[in-house]
Amino acid sequence: MLWKKIKELDISNGKLTYDEERNVRKSLINKIEKEGDFIKENYSKSDIERFLNNELESVDEKSDLKDLLKSISRRFTNLRKYEVFIPIYNLEAGNEVFEYKNCRIKEFSDSIRGRILEARYPDEISEMANDRVKDYYEGAAVAIIDIRRGSYNKAMEDSKKVLNEVVDILYFFKNFLYSESLRPMIGLTDNLAGLQSFFAINKKDQGLSSRQERKGALASYRLGQLFDKFDQSLIESVKSCFVNSGGIQNRVERCIHWVGKAERAESEEDEFIMYIIALESLLGNEKTNITFNLSKRVSFILGEDLEDRNEVFDSVKKVYDKRGDLVHGEDTELTKKDLLKASHFVRNTALYLADNLEKYDDFGDLDKKIKSRFFSLPSSMGSLIEEREKNGGSD
Numbered sequence: 001m002l003w004k005k006i007k008e009l010d011i012s013n014g015k016l017t018y019d020e021e022r023n024v025r026k027s028l029i030n031k032i033e034k035e036g037d038f039i040k041e042n043y044s045k046s047d048i049e050r051f052l053n054n055e056l057e058s059v060d061e062k063s064d065l066k067d068l069l070k071s072i073s074r075r076f077t078n079l080r081k082y083e084v085f086i087p088i089y090n091l092e093a094g095n096e097v098f099e100y101k102n103c104r105i106k107e108f109s110d111s112i113r114g115r116i117l118e119a120r121y122p123d124e125i126s127e128m129a130n131d132r133v134k135d136y137y138e139g140a141a142v143a144i145i146d147i148r149r150g151s152y153n154k155a156m157e158d159s160k161k162v163l164n165e166v167v168d169i170l171y172f173f174k175n176f177l178y179s180e181s182l183r184p185m186i187g188l189t190d191n192l193a194g195l196q197s198f199f200a201i202n203k204k205d206q207g208l209s210s211r212q213e214r215k216g217a218l219a220s221y222r223l224g225q226l227f228d229k230f231d232q233s234l235i236e237s238v239k240s241c242f243v244n245s246g247g248i249q250n251r252v253e254r255c256i257h258w259v260g261k262a263e264r265a266e267s268e269e270d271e272f273i274m275y276i277i278a279l280e281s282l283l284g285n286e287k288t289n290i291t292f293n294l295s296k297r298v299s300f301i302l303g304e305d306l307e308d309r310n311e312v313f314d315s316v317k318k319v320y321d322k323r324g325d326l327v328h329g330e331d332t333e334l335t336k337k338d339l340l341k342a343s344h345f346v347r348n349t350a351l352y353l354a355d356n357l358e359k360y361d362d363f364g365d366l367d368k369k370i371k372s373r374f375f376s377l378p379s380s381m382g383s384l385i386e387e388r389e390k391n392g393g394s395d
Helices: 002-008 016-033 045-056 058-073 123-149 152-176 188-200 211-219 223-228 232-243 245-265 266-282 290-302 306-327 338-357 363-373 380-388
Strands: 082-092 095-105 117-120
Touching: 016 152, 117 338, 245 266, 266 306, 266 338, 290 306, 290 338, 306 338
Parallel strands: 082 117
Antiparallel strands: 082 095
């Protein structure tokens, strides 16, 4: 057990220098890493908690720290146990090879029970997760050393820091990437790929020049670094779509899922089709007149003035028609411009809706807004909008 391994380390009472403390911590982490790829099943949070409690049992002054450690179990009661399959990106001669390394984040308390979630997420994110969970063990070692030296306040501070980090990483998985209602149809891999894609490519950009460059850009980011680069309120809006339920939130979530599939597609044709499916999942609401309705909704959201709305409407229609040609096996050429347009339409409409959730209680509210502003008749868009705007059509 881990606490026995910790006891094997010669931690002298109150006689460690700073360098000795650092070496002890490093030695502990090395012992853990040498025992397995990540964390072996027998390295559980309860092992460390048991050891710390044994250390504290006879000293009443340290009861606050004991209570803190006991609270860990309570705070993890509603969390789950995760079996994670981590994609390892291996770029050789321009080819992307995926290997899957089976790891387990062991339940942090014997009281935790729940179903196992299978999560696939990019290597950079797995690296972050590994580091954060290893910090837990390293932090526990720091607390042990501080307790031995009599630095109770420092031990309390270290323990709180470690606890907060572990709670944060588990809530990251549970709330941000996991949707209870859509679990059967949405994979965590695609959700995360979609989220990375949204935040790795600035919404004002037209994207990078190739799929490989975009994938390389995504793989180079840690999620925390991504979030530092973008407007936090917008990020919170998108995150809320994964935590809350509702018509618009569910649409944004499904759209991000399909964007993730597009980013991981094997061919540009598949990528393009996935973008259109993402657009349909975001703005589609009928079984007929799909092209017209998608085009009018995108043009309403993205168009800045009359001329721009007409241009967006025509552009969306052409892109959607090309999707039909590809699906039905027609002889058609897919250009880089087509891909960038499809990507642009999907990303920006999704970000707009995520950032304006308070305006639309459900999808019908969006159509009412569009109809009241532009569409009083079921006619083609151009002349109708022009006529209404000339007559001072109201908002």
